[in-house]
Amino acid sequence: MLFMSVGAVWALLFLPPDYQQSFTTRILVIHVAVAGTSLAFFPLMAVAGTITLVWKMKLADMVAKNAAPLGAWFSFVTLATGSLWGSVMWGTWWEWTDARLVSMLFQFFLLLSVIALRSAIEDSEKAAKACALLSIVGCINTVIIKYSVEWWNVLHQPSSPINMSNDSANGPEFWLATGVMIVAVYLFLTVSLILTTRNEILQRERRSQWVKDIVS
Amino acid sequence: MIEDIQFSSFGEFLDMGGYALNVWGVYAIFGFFVAVNLLGPLRRRKKILRELRRRSKLESTES
Numbered sequence: 001m002l003f004m005s006v007g008a009v010w011a012l013l014f015l016p017p018d019y020q021q022s023f024t025t026r027i028l029v030i031h032v033a034v035a036g037t038s039l040a041f042f043p044l045m046a047v048a049g050t051i052t053l054v055w056k057m058k059l060a061d062m063v064a065k066n067a068a069p070l071g072a073w074f075s076f077v078t079l080a081t082g083s084l085w086g087s088v089m090w091g092t093w094w095e096w097t098d099a100r101l102v103s104m105l106f107q108f109f110l111l112l113s114v115i116a117l118r119s120a121i122e123d124s125e126k127a128a129k130a131c132a133l134l135s136i137v138g139c140i141n142t143v144i145i146k147y148s149v150e151w152w153n154v155l156h157q158p159s160s161p162i163n164m165s166n167d168s169a170n171g172p173e174f175w176l177a178t179g180v181m182i183v184a185v186y187l188f189l190t191v192s193l194i195l196t197t198r199n200e201i202l203q204r205e206r207r208s209q210w211v212k213d214i215v216s
Numbered sequence: 217m218i219e220d221i222q223f224s225s226f227g228e229f230l231d232m233g234g235y236a237l238n239v240w241g242v243y244a245i246f247g248f249f250v251a252v253n254l255l256g257p258l259r260r261r262k263k264i265l266r267e268l269r270r271r272s273k274l275e276s277t278e279s
Contacts, residue, residue, distance in 0.1 A: 024235055025241045036244070070253060079251045081242045088238050188250060195257035202264050215268045 024088050025174055031081040033181035037189060038078045038104075039145060040136040041071030041111065049132025059197075061128040062204070064135065066196040068114045072190065075108035082156075090155055099148035100156040103141055110138050 003006055045067050051060035082101070083093045096104050114131050121127035149156055230236060 024238065026239050030246050032243050071248055073253060077245055079264070084238045084242050084245075088235060117218050188254070192253045192257065195261070199257055199261050199264055202261070202268075206268055211271065213269070215265060215272055 024085065026082060027059075027085045027088075029174070029181050031078065031176045032178050033087055034074060034081060034184040035078040037137060037140055038071065038074035038107070039159060039186045040189070041067060041074060042107070042135060042142040043113070045071070045131075045135035046139050049135040052128050053132050058204075059201075061132075062197050062200045063119060063193065064128075065191055066133060066200060068111050068118070068131075070192055070196070072108060072115065073113040074189075075104060075111060079104055079108065086155075087105075095155050098150045098154045098156050100145060100154055103145040103148055107138070107141055110134075110141060113136070 045064045048060045048064035048067065051057050052064065078100070082104075086095075087093050114134050117134060118127045118131050121130055148154060202211060202214075230240075
């Protein structure tokens with residue numbers, strides 16, 4: 001059922017591309033949705049981490065564990081799609097002087113570090129705690145990413161206020177399409193995370209009766 | 217709605233005003249990313265269940 005809602009929202013996305021004025025706006029619909037959602041990862045992992053630290057709920061840790069690789073994918077796709085956009089709009093694939101690009105790249109590396117940290121620590125409880133702490137600290141970078149376009153003079157455009165009038169650079173159809181896409185991407189995040197966490201539960205609980213019942 | 221389509225031909229749609237590589241590149245990356253992260257866990261689940269099944273058979277033949 002979740003699949004169908006994701007699918008339906010995506011099918012909608014292919015209608016909006018018909019409406020857009022500029023060809024490259026179509027890139028933006030995807031990039032904006034993925035980029036915006038990628039910012040949710042550290043906050044998500046930090047919350048899950050805090051629940052793990054304070055209430056020691058195993059499930060929270062499992063979600064955090066599976067969120068990290070997915071977050072790395074999100075960050076990578078954000079950078080890759082942004083790069084394809086940039087090559088058209090700014091004539092460059094990358095800019096080291098742009099704070100938003102660099103902080104997003106940093107987020108990518110941070111997520112890889114969380115993954116590495118977890119496998120580096122033998123004791124799973126200690127690993128969970130360490131990752132939780134790193135996730136909480138990582139949120140500082142998330143804040144930087146978000147405000148980088150306002151605090152520094154960068155190539156990346158600042159967040160445009162949602163403008164419904166027809167004479168703005170990105171018309172209402174763009175915002176509609178992007179809005180649909182954002183919902184679709186969030187649904188996708190949720191589904192993917194549920195699927196991977198479910199696998200995790202299956203493995204950790206393999207000795208229990210309910211898993212044995214599923215298997216046989 | 218069909219009348220609002222911005223492209224007069226399918227060829228134009230593919231071409232994306234000369235930006236075909238950029239636009240389709242983005243969609244390809246995105247499609248791949250989504251497919252891997254949805255199909256991946258599903259395939260892994262099948263693999264886990266298969267593994268568990270195999271192990272339980274081994275255990276039941278041993279006892």
